[in-house]
Amino acid sequence: MNLKSERINIGNGVNLNLVKTNKFKSNLLSFYFLRPLSKDEVTKNALLPLVLKRGTKELPNNLLIQKNLEENYGADMSISVNKRGEKHILRFTIETVNGDYIGDKNYIYDVVELLKSIVYNPVAEKGSFKKDYVEQEKENLKRRIEGRINDKRAYALDRCIEEMCRNEKYSIYPLGNIADLENIDEEILFKHYQEVIKTSPIEIFYVGDYDDNMVQYIKELPDTNRGNILSLPREQIISGVKTKNMVSEDLDVTQGKFVLGFRTGIPYEDSLYRGLIVGSDILGGGPNSKLFKNVREKESLAYYITSTIHKYKSLMLVDGGIEFSNFEKTIDIVKEQITEIQNGNFTDEDIEVSKKSIISSTESIKDSIFLISEYFFSQNLSKDERSLEQIIDDINSVTKKEIVDAMSRVILDTIYFMKNSKLQN
Amino acid sequence: MATKIYDSKNIKEKLYYRKMDSGLKVYYIPKEGYTKQYAIFATEYGSIDNIFTPRGETNKIEVPEGIAHFLEHKLFESPDNNIFDKFSQLGADVNAYTNFNRTAYLFSSTENFYESLGLLIDFVQSPYFTDENVEKEKGIIAQEINMYLDSPGWRVYFNCLKAMYYNHPVKIDIAGTVDSIQGITKELLYKCYNTFYNPSNMVLFVIGDLDFENIIEVVDKHENKSKTEVEEIHRFFPEEPKIIKEKLVEENMLISTPVFYIGFKDLDVNLTGEKLVKSDLITDMILDILFGTSSKFYNDLYEEGLIDSSFGAVYTGDKTYGHSLIVGESKEPKTVYNKVLELIKRPVEDLFTEADFERIKRKTMGDFLMGLNSVEFVGNNFIDLYFSDFMIVDYLDLLENIRYEDIIDRFNSHLKEDNVVLSIIKPLEK
Numbered sequence: 001m002n003l004k005s006e007r008i009n010i011g012n013g014v015n016l017n018l019v020k021t022n023k024f025k026s027n028l029l030s031f032y033f034l035r036p037l038s039k040d041e042v043t044k045n046a047l048l049p050l051v052l053k054r055g056t057k058e059l060p061n062n063l064l065i066q067k068n069l070e071e072n073y074g075a076d077m078s079i080s081v082n083k084r085g086e087k088h089i090l091r092f093t094i095e096t097v098n099g100d101y102i103g104d105k106n107y108i109y110d111v112v113e114l115l116k117s118i119v120y121n122p123v124a125e126k127g128s129f130k131k132d133y134v135e136q137e138k139e140n141l142k143r144r145i146e147g148r149i150n151d152k153r154a155y156a157l158d159r160c161i162e163e164m165c166r167n168e169k170y171s172i173y174p175l176g177n178i179a180d181l182e183n184i185d186e187e188i189l190f191k192h193y194q195e196v197i198k199t200s201p202i203e204i205f206y207v208g209d210y211d212d213n214m215v216q217y218i219k220e221l222p223d224t225n226r227g228n229i230l231s232l233p234r235e236q237i238i239s240g241v242k243t244k245n246m247v248s249e250d251l252d253v254t255q256g257k258f259v260l261g262f263r264t265g266i267p268y269e270d271s272l273y274r275g276l277i278v279g280s281d282i283l284g285g286g287p288n289s290k291l292f293k294n295v296r297e298k299e300s301l302a303y304y305i306t307s308t309i310h311k312y313k314s315l316m317l318v319d320g321g322i323e324f325s326n327f328e329k330t331i332d333i334v335k336e337q338i339t340e341i342q343n344g345n346f347t348d349e350d351i352e353v354s355k356k357s358i359i360s361s362t363e364s365i366k367d368s369i370f371l372i373s374e375y376f377f378s379q380n381l382s383k384d385e386r387s388l389e390q391i392i393d394d395i396n397s398v399t400k401k402e403i404v405d406a407m408s409r410v411i412l413d414t415i416y417f418m419k420n421s422k423l424q425n
Numbered sequence: 426m427a428t429k430i431y432d433s434k435n436i437k438e439k440l441y442y443r444k445m446d447s448g449l450k451v452y453y454i455p456k457e458g459y460t461k462q463y464a465i466f467a468t469e470y471g472s473i474d475n476i477f478t479p480r481g482e483t484n485k486i487e488v489p490e491g492i493a494h495f496l497e498h499k500l501f502e503s504p505d506n507n508i509f510d511k512f513s514q515l516g517a518d519v520n521a522y523t524n525f526n527r528t529a530y531l532f533s534s535t536e537n538f539y540e541s542l543g544l545l546i547d548f549v550q551s552p553y554f555t556d557e558n559v560e561k562e563k564g565i566i567a568q569e570i571n572m573y574l575d576s577p578g579w580r581v582y583f584n585c586l587k588a589m590y591y592n593h594p595v596k597i598d599i600a601g602t603v604d605s606i607q608g609i610t611k612e613l614l615y616k617c618y619n620t621f622y623n624p625s626n627m628v629l630f631v632i633g634d635l636d637f638e639n640i641i642e643v644v645d646k647h648e649n650k651s652k653t654e655v656e657e658i659h660r661f662f663p664e665e666p667k668i669i670k671e672k673l674v675e676e677n678m679l680i681s682t683p684v685f686y687i688g689f690k691d692l693d694v695n696l697t698g699e700k701l702v703k704s705d706l707i708t709d710m711i712l713d714i715l716f717g718t719s720s721k722f723y724n725d726l727y728e729e730g731l732i733d734s735s736f737g738a739v740y741t742g743d744k745t746y747g748h749s750l751i752v753g754e755s756k757e758p759k760t761v762y763n764k765v766l767e768l769i770k771r772p773v774e775d776l777f778t779e780a781d782f783e784r785i786k787r788k789t790m791g792d793f794l795m796g797l798n799s800v801e802f803v804g805n806n807f808i809d810l811y812f813s814d815f816m817i818v819d820y821l822d823l824l825e826n827i828r829y830e831d832i833i834d835r836f837n838s839h840l841k842e843d844n845v846v847l848s849i850i851k852p853l854e855k
Binding site: 066144152368 | 535730785789
């Protein structure tokens with residue numbers, strides 16, 4: 001099956017992306033709002049979906065919304081706030097069982113209507129959201145921000161990025177910060193909401209089975225008086241590293257966690273970027289990687305150790321969990337293994353294995369209704385017009401020289417280490 | 426032996442089945458148009474199977490905590506080449522997991538499926554344990570254990586199990602402890618392997634756009650035919666009192682907001698097959714009606730700021746144990762706990778209506794149907810249900826046959842104040 005998305009402009013800065021397939025037992029609709037990742041609005045952006053989810057004009061509280069979703073065969077509604085590079089993405093999604101399985105082809109219209117209402121028709125009066133909802137969600141958001149520390153691995157990765165990109169927008173935590181919350185109330189947030197509705201580029205996705213009526217139905221969005229649509233610039237890529245950072249945090253933890261943050265300086269538009277993807281996989285992709293073999297299998301130093309590329313900022317992050325006392329030993333091995341790749345000390349088989357693994361996960365996108373929408377969204381975001389098949393061909397065409405060249409541009413910028421001085425074992 | 430085909434019209438899926446010469450059972454669900462293929466080879470052996478009579482012996486033994494999981498790691502070892510490498514060369518992504526009652530080896534692929542399948546069957550049937558490779562693994566698993574020790578979600582869960590159970594091994598950590606795994610030797614691993622990895626105790630499940638005859642051909646070529654059907658495995662579980670061990674367990678950790686698990690120990694256990702799966706479903710429906718996102722309880726507490734969207738409730742049941750868990754984050758876990766107790770003491774007619782029941786039934790149905798989109802979901806649920814002696818293709822029928830009265834009966838016997846525990850992880854004292 002070749003995946004195709006039809007992208008139709010349906011309003012000022014609003015695109016509808018249609019992916020037709022009857023492979024799944026469900027249909028999916030998503031709204032993506034694109035915002036700049038900036039200190040000024042990050043917290044408001046993060047708060048907004050939480051408040052919108054609380055009620056619509058027709059279904060003014062969560063209980064009614066949830067009952068409605070359940071009546072509609074457990075339609076699954078989700079929201080998320082994320083950063084993609086230096087863009088802040090607000091996503092609203094609903095997925096619901098295909099009518100064929102329940103003998104009701106038309107109920108999907110109610111489900112589509114509900115998501116549209118969540119986005120465009122919130123409980124609000126006199127230019128303001130409901131005060132209770134805003135206050136409750138501020139408290140919830142505050143707890144979530146404070147709760148970052150609960151997931152130590154994600155926390156360590158975030159902290160490395162924060163330190164490394166201190167002077168770049170990419171360091172901004174996508175859920176915002178607690179200090180901002182004090183200055184947000186129901187009126188300020190509502191003003192921001194109107195701004196989001198009017199000025200954000202919007203990408204809508206429908207994946208599944210549909211007909212002209214459905215397309216028409218989705219297209220009918222309220223008139224929101226859209227004016228100057230934001231233009232969101234491409235991220236800056238920093239290549240040179242002026243000062244190396246070493247940051248450690250002393251926390252009450254059992255396992256030490258390190259993150260090495262590298263700059264690659266290779267933008268995703270550059271054909272060398274593909275070499276970087278393969279190179280990072282050879283270094284720390286799967287169980288065949290250099291790091292897995294040397295750090296885990298040979299030295300028994302870690303259970304997890306991986307390398308990942310951050311596309312929009314061209315960063316490479318290596319992270320692992322170790323005994324505190326093995327920090328230096330582990331870092332030395334990681335550096336050694338990078339040097340090995342830079343010197344071309346890897347086999348054609350290593351290259352093949354990595355290519356296969358990357359291609360296989362790319363192919364697998366086709367089997368997930370959600371990943372299909374995410375994939376086309378990400379293609380839009382990076383203005384990449386290649387088809388999935390072309391992307392796969394491009395990975396296949398990567399040469400050893402390209403891998404060496406790409407990996408030779410990798411420069412260590414920041415080391416983050418989570419330790420516990422009470423437990424220096 | 427003949428192929429049997431189950432055709433389920435309501436989920437529009439077919440299930441193929443064949444029993445092989447070795448006693449191994451092979452199942453396949455075709456997924457037309459799917460790119461991904463998924464195979465899972467599993468045995469009914471998990472962390473709770475700690476006391477058993479080794480095959481060929483007469484006396485039962487107790488093995489170190491965490492050995493089933495350790496064995497899972499070690500099966501990836503072979504004399505010539507690392508198993509991971511071989512799968513990587515084929516472009517397949519291999520993995521494994523061990524839980525309380527099963528160990529499963531699996532891979533997903535988009536090409537070279539049949540070769541990968543042969544490899545899966547080969548490596549699971551070819552243990553290669555040496556003193557050296559067993560020692561080496563201890564460092565890696567110690568790091569895995571330490572990683573979990575830093576996870577508040579994991580700690581609050583196991584503290585809850587330890588509060589509910591006196592003796593049942595469900596209370597011990599799946600990976601064991603850094604100390605317990607030191608007692609694992611290659612001899613013990615072989616004992617466990619020989620007892621629990623006989624083809625007749627195992628199942629192979631395959632899903633994807635494939636051909637059943639080709640699958641059977643590969644299995645036939647690779648299965649170990651010297652293994653013959655063996656008699657039943659003798660597992661022993663210590664007597665578990667029909668009461669909880671501790672009402673409350675608290676611990677401090679590096680977190681921001683307290684996390685809690687409220688556990689109701691199920692006293693009505695030892696079910697199998699349809700009865701077990703039905704009881705599981707009914708209990709989940711009760712929990713959904715009482716504590717789900719559409720419940721009055723959820724919405725009242727949410728608006729009071731006592732819970733957030735992390736709140737949820739689920740039932741877990743197996744042949745020898747079962748419990749309902751109500752979990753979440755809260756500034757005041759004890760208040761949430763008290764409110765749960767107040768709720769369950771109210772008269773049933775205040776708590777359930779037929780309309781709630783029908784709505785939750787629809788939701789459960791939709792969730793299951795949507796789950797069938799994912800080959801991993803189907804594979805993992807197939808295995809889980811299979812070892813409960815139930816076929817996944819019958820799931821929707823079972824659900825449709827659940828009556829409102831079933832809900833009321835089960836509620837009256839299960840959610841009781843006498844069998845409830847509270848586990849809390851609090852932030853560190855400043």
